[in-house]
Amino acid sequence: MKVKLIEPLNVSHELIKELSEPIKALGHEFVYYNEKTTDNDELIERSKDADIIMIGNNPYPKEVIKEMDSLKLINVAFTGVDHVAVDDAKKKDIKICNAAGYSDQAVSELAIGLTLDIYRKISDSSPLIGKEIKDKTVGIIGTGNIGIRTAELFSAFGAKLIAYSRTEKDEAKELGIKYVSLDELLSSSDIISVHLPLNDNTRGFLNKEKLEKINDNAILINCARGPIIDNEALANLLNQDKIAGAGIDVFDMEPPLPKDYPLLYAKNIVLTPHIAYFTEESMIRRAKIAFDNTISFLKGDPKNIMK
The missing domain is CATH 3.40.50.720 (NAD(P)-binding Rossmann-like Domain)
Structure with missing residues (x-):
């Protein structure tokens, strides 16, 4: 499968590399974009041909989801998923998981x-x-x-x-x-x-x-x-x-x-400007939870799937 992290997670590149190694070890491809975008065309470009995408709190709207043909999982490295077009994802049988507990x-x-x-x-x-x-x-x-x-x-x-x-x-x-x-x-x-x-x-x-x-x-x-x-x-x-x-x-x-x-x-x-979740420790926790969610899904044992 192809896994794409399409926005940064506010942790070091070294940690991203470390956490992505098990994905590669399982024989899957991992792609990382280290700049955030809110442009729908760019989100579509980044997401195309992915089986799993990983996002943070960046909006992932229905205009993007409708263009996804191979997507199986939207892995949200965040607690809430209200920035994702959940109903549209469900219509395409795309699963959604979150990083509950990190913050x-x-x-x-x-x-x-x-x-x-x-x-x-x-x-x-x-x-x-x-x-x-x-x-x-x-x-x-x-x-x-x-x-x-x-x-x-x-x-x-x-x-x-x-x-x-x-x-x-x-x-x-x-x-x-x-x-x-x-x-x-x-x-x-x-x-x-x-x-x-x-x-x-x-x-x-x-x-x-x-x-x-x-x-x-x-x-x-x-x-x-x-x-x-x-x-x-x-x-x-x-x-x-x-x-x-x-x-x-x-x-x-x-x-x-x-x-x-x-x-x-x-x-x-x-x-305060929506920073309650934003600490060094919580960013590391959410990255670890998000990658664990991806690896569990790849192994056929999905975690933190939203109903």
Whole structure:
């Protein structure tokens, strides 16, 4: 088979070479493109005649997928796959796998970092009095791996933990998390941290009506996906002092943001340009997971296949 890594993975060429050796040892071809492109024609050119392509968070749209005749696997070196035309891939019986778990620690740490920045006015270098996380009620929305890891870190600071999730997990309960309704979480949390995937059920999940249920002294952290929240409504509520602060790493589109984007002008907000996943350690982890996914597929034992 022909395997093509069609964008860089933010790791050294030496590591890419090392990780690709088992592919070649199995008798397969490996091709690596070390520059990113968003041009559909170039993506088609890079992907043609590949059996497996490997990508990161670069969009892989339906216009590209429809031109693929031999493609069997889209190996996404990322947790979310919402930047891939999944339905179009399924129609062509192309499998999709992801690198789940590579950024759990990185994302969780940034959620804590954004909270500390807001509470202690770090970015502002402000002399105003700050707050401590200890004894605050932290509401975790979504108790997947990242949600639970974030809860563990907040717990280490002495916070009280509540959560809302479609599925209640024993692991979360053992950590001391109490599951509550979404309305109770929004109204009773001092800190709300969002950890949901983006799909048809979660797009616009925290709409204007739900955001208005957040208590005036609470702060909202989003290191998940931007479209989960109505960000225009969030900006308005921040500017009206109806929400005390927000730490936002994800938006309705990838940065750079348009100059009129509402959150750019909101009060008491800390913005980072979608970097929660982006650490030296997490980039190495995701490269290793992605190549392991490829090798497992080549051996007839696929891993991390998205349903």
